[in-house]
Amino acid sequence: MDLALIDQTKDGVSQYHLDLVKSVLNYAGQYLHLADNTEMSVTFMNNDEIHRYNKEYRGIDKPTDVISFAIEDDGDDLPVLPDEEMDAEIAENIGDILVSVDIIASQAEYLGHSYERELGFLVVHGFLHLNGYDHMLGDAEEKEMFDLQRNILDDYGLTR
Secondary structure, three states: OEEEEEEOOOOOOOHHHHHHHHHHHHHHHHHOOOOOOOEEEEEEEOHHHHHHHHHHHHOOOOOOOEEEEEOOOOOOOOOOOOOHHHHHHOOOEEEEEEEEHHHHHHHHHHHOOOHHHHHHHHHHHHHHHHOOOOOOOOHHHHHHHHHHHHHHHHHHOOOO
């Protein structure tokens, strides 16, 4: 997966945590059988910055843990379809995830598990949203997304 990691935090994200995110998202991409050239980004930020995004894009005036911006591609942009070989070479950008490092720490402490588990949980959660999963559409969709999320994290080794 072509993964851009952007650190906009005040104190910086450790290389260990950047590597963990890269590894768990590559694992999740393989789990969903995404093409190797799938593109996405993860931006790490503090509460004040994610609060601004949450208010502007979701109308919620408080910080949140993760926000996903999926790129909806209906395929109508290209008037002529490329041949199969060209199509396989064109990377698909699935979108962007914003994560609050402040909330990762507080939620990990509150839930009694590691910072790494919470970090993995949030990026996989956002990743699944980028891939069309949504827990707000009903009970069946919520169960499907949360079961998949738990299976990915457990299989990867980030258990509770």
